[in-house]
Amino acid sequence: MQIIINNSSMVPIYEQIVEQVKKGIRTGQLKENDLLPSVRSLSKDLKISALTVKKAYDVLESDGFTVTVHGKGSYVAAVNPALLLEEQKKEVETDFERAVQKGRRYGLSDKEIRSLFDLILED
Amino acid sequence: MQIIINNSSMVPIYEQIVEQVKKGIRTGQLKENDLLPSVRSLSKDLKISALTVKKAYDVLESDGFTVTVHGKGSYVAAVNPALLLEEQKKEVETDFERAVQKGRRYGLSDKEIRSLFDLILED
Amino acid sequence: MQIIINNSSMVPIYEQIVEQVKKGIRTGQLKENDLLPSVRSLSKDLKISALTVKKAYDVLESDGFTVTVHGKGSYVAAVNPALLLEEQKKEVETDFERAVQKGRRYGLSDKEIRSLFDLILED
Amino acid sequence: MQIIINNSSMVPIYEQIVEQVKKGIRTGQLKENDLLPSVRSLSKDLKISALTVKKAYDVLESDGFTVTVHGKGSYVAAVNPALLLEEQKKEVETDFERAVQKGRRYGLSDKEIRSLFDLILED
DNA sequence: GTGGTCTAGACCACT
DNA sequence: GTGGTCTAGACCACG
Numbered sequence: 001m002q003i004i005i006n007n008s009s010m011v012p013i014y015e016q017i018v019e020q021v022k023k024g025i026r027t028g029q030l031k032e033n034d035l036l037p038s039v040r041s042l043s044k045d046l047k048i049s050a051l052t053v054k055k056a057y058d059v060l061e062s063d064g065f066t067v068t069v070h071g072k073g074s075y076v077a078a079v080n081p082a083l084l085l086e087e088q089k090k091e092v093e094t095d096f097e098r099a100v101q102k103g104r105r106y107g108l109s110d111k112e113i114r115s116l117f118d119l120i121l122e123d
Numbered sequence: 124m125q126i127i128i129n130n131s132s133m134v135p136i137y138e139q140i141v142e143q144v145k146k147g148i149r150t151g152q153l154k155e156n157d158l159l160p161s162v163r164s165l166s167k168d169l170k171i172s173a174l175t176v177k178k179a180y181d182v183l184e185s186d187g188f189t190v191t192v193h194g195k196g197s198y199v200a201a202v203n204p205a206l207l208l209e210e211q212k213k214e215v216e217t218d219f220e221r222a223v224q225k226g227r228r229y230g231l232s233d234k235e236i237r238s239l240f241d242l243i244l245e246d
Numbered sequence: 247m248q249i250i251i252n253n254s255s256m257v258p259i260y261e262q263i264v265e266q267v268k269k270g271i272r273t274g275q276l277k278e279n280d281l282l283p284s285v286r287s288l289s290k291d292l293k294i295s296a297l298t299v300k301k302a303y304d305v306l307e308s309d310g311f312t313v314t315v316h317g318k319g320s321y322v323a324a325v326n327p328a329l330l331l332e333e334q335k336k337e338v339e340t341d342f343e344r345a346v347q348k349g350r351r352y353g354l355s356d357k358e359i360r361s362l363f364d365l366i367l368e369d
Numbered sequence: 370m371q372i373i374i375n376n377s378s379m380v381p382i383y384e385q386i387v388e389q390v391k392k393g394i395r396t397g398q399l400k401e402n403d404l405l406p407s408v409r410s411l412s413k414d415l416k417i418s419a420l421t422v423k424k425a426y427d428v429l430e431s432d433g434f435t436v437t438v439h440g441k442g443s444y445v446a447a448v449n450p451a452l453l454l455e456e457q458k459k460e461v462e463t464d465f466e467r468a469v470q471k472g473r474r475y476g477l478s479d480k481e482i483r484s485l486f487d488l489i490l491e492d
Numbered sequence: 493g494t495g496g497t498c499t500a501g502a503c504c505a506c507t
Numbered sequence: 508g509t510g511g512t513c514t515a516g517a518c519c520a521c522g
Binding site for chain 4: 272334335337338339341342343344345346347348349351352353354356358359360362363365366367369
């Protein structure tokens with residue numbers, strides 16, 4: 001599994017890692033009990049600090065996507081598909097919420113906002 | 124023109140000010156050569172730091188919406204409201220596009236995506 | 247509120263901070279909306295790295311005990327007493343679990359383990 | 370004497386080995402001058418690293434439970450099993466004491482504390 | 493080899 | 508001033 005970092009992105013590096021690992025799990029590229037690259041090796045590959053990778057792995061673990069074993073590494077956890085789907089939906093919802101709020105702050109009516117959305121969805 | 128700040132919003136305060144001034148310009152509440160409230164008075168009204176207001180005014184000026192005259196204040200610059208509206212709509216559209224694409228990457232159907240959007244808009 | 251660090255303890259410094267802030271919240275020393283010391287000032291007081299304090303504050307926030315506002319600081323969140331009680335009970339339970347497991351590993355019968363516990367509780 | 374390792378336990382593997390050997394000595398399964406399995410053979414049996422077994426044997430020796438003879442192996446040292454039992458009970462007792470004290474600091478009644486303990490023991 | 497913690501300092505965004 | 512992220516390197520515990 002290949003992880004690609006965009007240093008000039010506004011998205012923190014550790015979050016980019018988190019997102020890509022999650023995506024790998026979702027898409028089946030990463031399967032239960034797969035071993036993630038070690039903190040050190042990934043940090044070396046990506047030419048970033050080991051702490052940054054560590055933080056990403058910490059987030060993944062606290063989100064329940066991996067299980068870390070001291071002295072061994074981080075393993076992909078048993079994925080709960082329902083949980084995963086809910087998380088995905090919530091993510092998209094949050095993005096919509098922000099866009100809608102921005103539209104409202106710009107003084108657009110709900111009707112106008114909906115028509116913008118329709119335009120996009122029908123593309 | 125009344126500016127309202129939401130402290131618990133995820134949107135930075137200075138951006139909330141910028142957006143509301145832009146909205147005022149677009150809706151005609153603020154007209155060319157109108158004088159914005161002084162940094163000091165606005166910061167006092169909103170009970171926020173003067174530096175925060177200053178930052179908002181700096182952004183407005185660098186975006187070409189105002190002209191600041193040293194010792195006098197910030198004046199609304201000449202703008203085309205229709206053009207501004209299109210620009211802002213385009214911005215919201217782009218946000219929707221990103222959200223929709225993310226949803227599709229997650230394997231959600233257009234129907235599901237629309238229902239997520241509906242959920243948000245009806246909030 | 248005074249925080250005391252034991253550098254030679256096996257307990258990580260950041261966890262010591264977390265535990266003491268939680269305790270402060272439980273005991274009422276820290277109340278809703280109280281502002282915690284800034285990351286920098288506390289790190290200076292305790293003569294430890296700012297990152298260590300930051301990590302403690304991150305844990306507190308992800309556990310729902312504080313709300314952090316960028317550029318302002320970390321505030322004590324509205325405490326859910328039921329949640330807090332459950333957390334406390336779970337903590338004690340975990341300690342019991344470890345002790346019971348150790349006793350079993352030592353070959354003690356449940357009866358013997360219970361008698362050890364009774365001895366302590368009746369003290 | 371059979372040693373069983375639980376890989377998913379929170380207790381380090383080397384400590385599990387130490388505890389089980391101690392238990393064997395206390396219960397009489399292992400007697401003075403008995404030869405422990407070699408580091409290599411035990412690591413092979415348990416499918417763990419030889420370094421891990423080595424560490425366990427080091428701990429046992431430094432705790433005075435075994436004597437290692439270079440080129441020969443680790444032998445069980447002279448110990449008083451009754452004394453050992455008391456020592457181990459005292460250890461578990463201390464753990465209980467800490468847990469009970471923590472529960473009381475949290476404002477739990479003795480009845481509540483006992484019910485938490487019962488919950489665990491009956492698991 | 494692995495992860496877990498910590499340091500001392502940097503740069504950025506927000507107030 | 509505040510928090511948010513990141514670095515480069517250290518030491519420890521576990522395997």
